[in-house]
Amino acid sequence: MNILKLIEEVIPSLSRQERKVALKIIQNPQDVQTMNISTLAKMVNVSNATITRFVKKMNCHDFYDLKLKLASSDSKQTKEITKGSIADEVFSFYKDVLGDTAEKIDQAELNQVVKLISNCRRIYVFGIGSSGYTAQEMAQRLIRMGITAYPMTESHIMYITSGIIQKDDVILALSSSGNTNDLNEAAELAQKNHAKVIAITGVKTSPLFNLADYPILVKNSDFIDNTHFINSQFAMTYVLDIITTLLLENDTFKQRLSRTVEVVMDNKFRNNN
Known part of the structure; x- marks a missing residue:
């Protein structure tokens, strides 16, 4: 499953501190890809250990693995709108x-x-x-x-x-x-x-x-x-x-x-x- 979709799916089950990490990643995935774990921890006001626990819950080996999956999610092309369709008309x-x-x-x-x-x-x-x-x-x-x-x-x-x-x-x-x-x-x-x-x-x-x-x-x-x-x-x-x-x-x-x-x-x- 796309890592961002996974995070959105599991966010209700996360702890209060873990949700802060999750929200930051969902809202700014590209920015998070350029951060190290300490930078992200400071930005959302949680401990490094909180991020490590969150990473494990996302089935990632470590924070670097999480960033790789975020990059992979970004590289997936969005669904094309069929020309002449109602969706195309509204767009x-x-x-x-x-x-x-x-x-x-x-x-x-x-x-x-x-x-x-x-x-x-x-x-x-x-x-x-x-x-x-x-x-x-x-x-x-x-x-x-x-x-x-x-x-x-x-x-x-x-x-x-x-x-x-x-x-x-x-x-x-x-x-x-x-x-x-x-x-x-x-x-x-x-x-x-x-x-x-x-x-x-x-x-x-x-x-x-x-x-x-x-x-x-x-x-x-x-x-x-x-x-x-x-x-x-x-x-x-x-x-x-x-x-x-x-x-x-x-x-x-x-x-x-x-x-x-x-x-x-x-x-x-x-x-x-």
């Missing part, structure tokens, strides 16, 4: 969305947004409908970094929140069309109370884009020939992934996320040990 759709969104991204603007989020008192993530699910996901990410974040997916609650918001607070408004009246009115009210508004939308001429202090333009999936039920939030999620990754360049946020990941993993697998 092409996503490729177009990502490519067009990447062309619109201004790194300097994203850096400003990251700075604003890093220093805010609270951030409220607004989204209605499909964007509401994205808002909930983004808020959870921020919370796990120790940032005080609240997802707002109901228009009445958005408006109440905007009425009592403070100047050090931030609104992150998500709307593919940028033309959701209730969301826009709530964002505008927040501005009147001196909060800053970050907007991610697919329409440059939309009310949301024009009112935002920090507007971010993504590809609107409605502008691509899409007659099937394909994720309309993909471009927005791509930008949120970039923002999240930039936030994690902050050591404090990165350490907090690592701690929360450890807590979540312990909770998931505590009954197995």
